[in-house]
Amino acid sequence: MILGEIEARAVEDARRRQDEQQARAEREVRWQAAMDVAKERVVRGQLAEVLREEVGRWQEAAALSAYCTALQRRIGELDGAVDEAALDSARRWLRWARGYAGSIDPLTRLPGMPHTREPTPAELKPYLKGWSPYGPERRDGR
Known part of the structure; x- marks a missing residue:
């Protein structure tokens, strides 16, 4: 027994x-599985941030280029109507402005896939739905 x-x-x-x-x-x-999803979301956020920054620079460059085109047209309209010193100053300003617009335009070169970095535990935490970024034990006791 x-x-x-x-x-x-x-x-x-x-x-x-x-x-x-x-x-x-x-x-x-x-x-x-939760860590894989969290890492994917953090990296997606990193890439989205780079994209938003590039779009902002591109939009600024496009606006500056439109300004340069308008300034060039205005210089042409005023050629002979204003003194040559004022026209020369405007032309120098136009050259500089075109150069600057080109220098900030991210599409002057073909952009490549940005590099991402390994997400930190703090970055992962919001996407882990209660899992700890340090191991498989759940922080909320479940």
Whole structure:
């Protein structure tokens, strides 16, 4: 009777350890999936930030180029109607402005895929839905 009880407890202990090990493995899989999604979202945010910055520079360059075109037209309209010193000054300003507009335009060169960096735990945390960025144990106790 005692031997049977010991054997039953040993089987029960082995089953409990196996269940715990399986539960840990399943938590690890779920945590890794959450980490993969979080990393993807953080990297997407990094890329979106670079894109927004480039679009801003592109829009500014386009506006400056439109200004330069209007200034060139105005210089042409006033050629001979104003003194030459004023026209020379306006032409110098136009050359500088065109150069500056070209220097900030991100499309003067073919842009490539930006480099991203490894997300920090703080960046991952908002996307982990309660998982810790440090391991598969949940911070909220679930």
